[in-house]
Amino acid sequence: MILDATAPDELDRDVVGLLGTWLPQRRWYPAKGVDAHLSCLGTVHLADDVRVLLVRARAGAVDVVLQVPVVLADASADDVDPTVVVGAVRGRTVLDAAGDPRFLAAWLTAADGPGADVDVRAARVVTGEQSNTSVVLPGAAGGPTGILKVLRSVADGENPDIDVPRRLVDAGWDGVPAPMAWAQARWATPDGGTAVGYLGVLSAFVPGAQDGFELACTWAREGRAFGGPAAELGATVAGMHDALVRAYGAEAAGDATAPARALADRFAWAVAAVPALTVREAAVRAVVDELAALASAPARQRVHGDLHLGQVLRSTGRWFVIDFEGEPLAPLAARVRPDLALRDVAGLLRSFDYAAAVGGLTGDAAAAWAADARAGLLTGYGAADDPTSTLLLRALELDKTLYEAVYEARNRPTWAAIPQAGLDRLLG
Numbered sequence: 001m002i003l004d005a006t007a008p009d010e011l012d013r014d015v016v017g018l019l020g021t022w023l024p025q026r027r028w029y030p031a032k033g034v035d036a037h038l039s040c041l042g043t044v045h046l047a048d049d050v051r052v053l054l055v056r057a058r059a060g061a062v063d064v065v066l067q068v069p070v071v072l073a074d075a076s077a078d079d080v081d082p083t084v085v086v087g088a089v090r091g092r093t094v095l096d097a098a099g100d101p102r103f104l105a106a107w108l109t110a111a112d113g114p115g116a117d118v119d120v121r122a123a124r125v126v127t128g129e130q131s132n133t134s135v136v137l138p139g140a141a142g143g144p145t146g147i148l149k150v151l152r153s154v155a156d157g158e159n160p161d162i163d164v165p166r167r168l169v170d171a172g173w174d175g176v177p178a179p180m181a182w183a184q185a186r187w188a189t190p191d192g193g194t195a196v197g198y199l200g201v202l203s204a205f206v207p208g209a210q211d212g213f214e215l216a217c218t219w220a221r222e223g224r225a226f227g228g229p230a231a232e233l234g235a236t237v238a239g240m241h242d243a244l245v246r247a248y249g250a251e252a253a254g255d256a257t258a259p260a261r262a263l264a265d266r267f268a269w270a271v272a273a274v275p276a277l278t279v280r281e282a283a284v285r286a287v288v289d290e291l292a293a294l295a296s297a298p299a300r301q302r303v304h305g306d307l308h309l310g311q312v313l314r315s316t317g318r319w320f321v322i323d324f325e326g327e328p329l330a331p332l333a334a335r336v337r338p339d340l341a342l343r344d345v346a347g348l349l350r351s352f353d354y355a356a357a358v359g360g361l362t363g364d365a366a367a368a369w370a371a372d373a374r375a376g377l378l379t380g381y382g383a384a385d386d387p388t389s390t391l392l393l394r395a396l397e398l399d400k401t402l403y404e405a406v407y408e409a410r411n412r413p414t415w416a417a418i419p420q421a422g423l424d425r426l427l428g
């Protein structure tokens with residue numbers, strides 16, 4: 001069932017009035033540091049006093065629709081958790097609903113899919129660095145636990161973060177947590193049209209999972225070689241790529257003009273966002289030219305699109321892949337386009353640089369730790385050791401590093417040195 005958003009009422013508009021100060025304090029808010037114009041496009045009434053506001057945020061190049069679920073509590077209620085209070089309007093206290101049992105129960109009732117018997121009163125909101133809000137829901141009566149991802153930016157059409165895992169499970173791959181419930185909404189767009197997009201997904205929770213990035217940082221900090229787990233991860237990624245071909249097919253092999261153009265476009269985009277990158281122009285151009293001169297490039301297929309160690313979980317000696325949204329800074333059309341499978345491999349290679357740096361390694365120790373992890377990943381994946389693959393991987397790593405230079409400038413300026421060091425390594 002698709003949930004229809006209705007036109008905002010006076011109360012919705014008052015809630016939006018509160019968001020000007022509340023939103024910029026959220027990790028997932030994509031327009032930090034600028035004065036965004038906020039307006040409510042529509043509201044899904046999930047239950048009495050449970051609303052999902054679809055809020056358009058416009059600021060410069062940013063123009064997104066944000067999902068803000070709220071619960072309206074009586075102003076006199078004395079059992080309100082102060083950390084989830086957004087503010088007060090019309091005698092009601094507005095609560096951030098993501099972890100609220102009233103919101104969760106209504107969401108599960110409205111959602112499609114096989115469903116799951118979970119205990120909404122035992123919900124726990126995941127803290128940490130995320131683009132969305134995830135909530136762990138323990139299974140009722142000892143059943144399997146689920147994790148609900150409340151998407152914070154919603155968009156018309158396919159959502160790879162939900163559709164791709166559904167297709168991978170259908171294709172028989174068990175390296176992804178299975179989706180158990182999902183919800184979609186329909187709302188009026190500012191141009192007079194209609195949009196239909198996903199609001200979120202409940203997936204199987206991987207018990208005892210360790211975040212791949214935290215694991216790698218710990219091993220780097222302890223000076224433990226990561227080549228073994230990296231090789232197993234490479235094999236998992238190869239299995240994922242095979243399953244993606246079964247699910248979506250693959251295009252015929254072509255020449256390398258498309259990846260060369262993509263790298264050139266990426267550089268232009270990155271320079272526009274971070275003008276200091278201009279000094280890299282000649283070196284990047286040399287890689288673009290080398291790439292364009294390749295006689296052929298491998299077939300394109302569906303890929304993960306933003307694969308890094310923070311998108312993989314390790315549990316009981318196995319790896320699981322999550323977060324198939326693609327790069328959060330890219331438009332949907334670019335995120336669902338067939339691409340080179342090696343792009344995912346390159347994303348993980350970049351993560352080893354991050355893990356070495358965040359794990360406190362520097363100089364030769366960092367280079368040796370990352371080299372061992374890189375070798376493990378490439379062996380496990382079965383990457384060909386030929387000049388074409390080597391050049392493609394270098395170009396794709398460069399592409400990712402330029403993306404990271406922009407991502408860090410916008411989100412974590414104190415980490416900007418990590419992609420800058422990556423550019424030094426890749427560009428010589």
Ligand SMILES: Nc1ncnc2c1ncn2[C@@H]1O[C@H](COP(=O)(O)OP(=O)(O)O)[C@@H](O)[C@H]1O
Pocket residue numbers: 126129130131132133134147149177203204205206207209211310311313322323
């Ligand atoms: N199926 C799962 N099982 C266990 N933990 C998970 C699962 N999915 C996500 N997580 C945890 O939740 C965190 C946020 O999930 P993620 O999909 O990366 O969200 P975001 O899109 O906000 O970055 C992950 O870092 C991971 O620790």
Ligand SMILES: O=P(O)(O)O[C@H]1O[C@H](CO)[C@@H](O[C@H]2O[C@H](CO)[C@@H](O)[C@H](O)[C@H]2O)[C@H](O)[C@H]1O
Pocket residue numbers: 129130131213306308309310323325326327328329347350351352354355404407
């Ligand atoms: O997980 P997201 O989909 O939000 O991805 C974005 O944020 C990531 C950081 O959380 C960012 O990844 C970069 O930092 C990681 C360490 O925190 C590192 O392992 C990755 O290699 C590096 O790219 C990702 O690029 C961004 O899209």
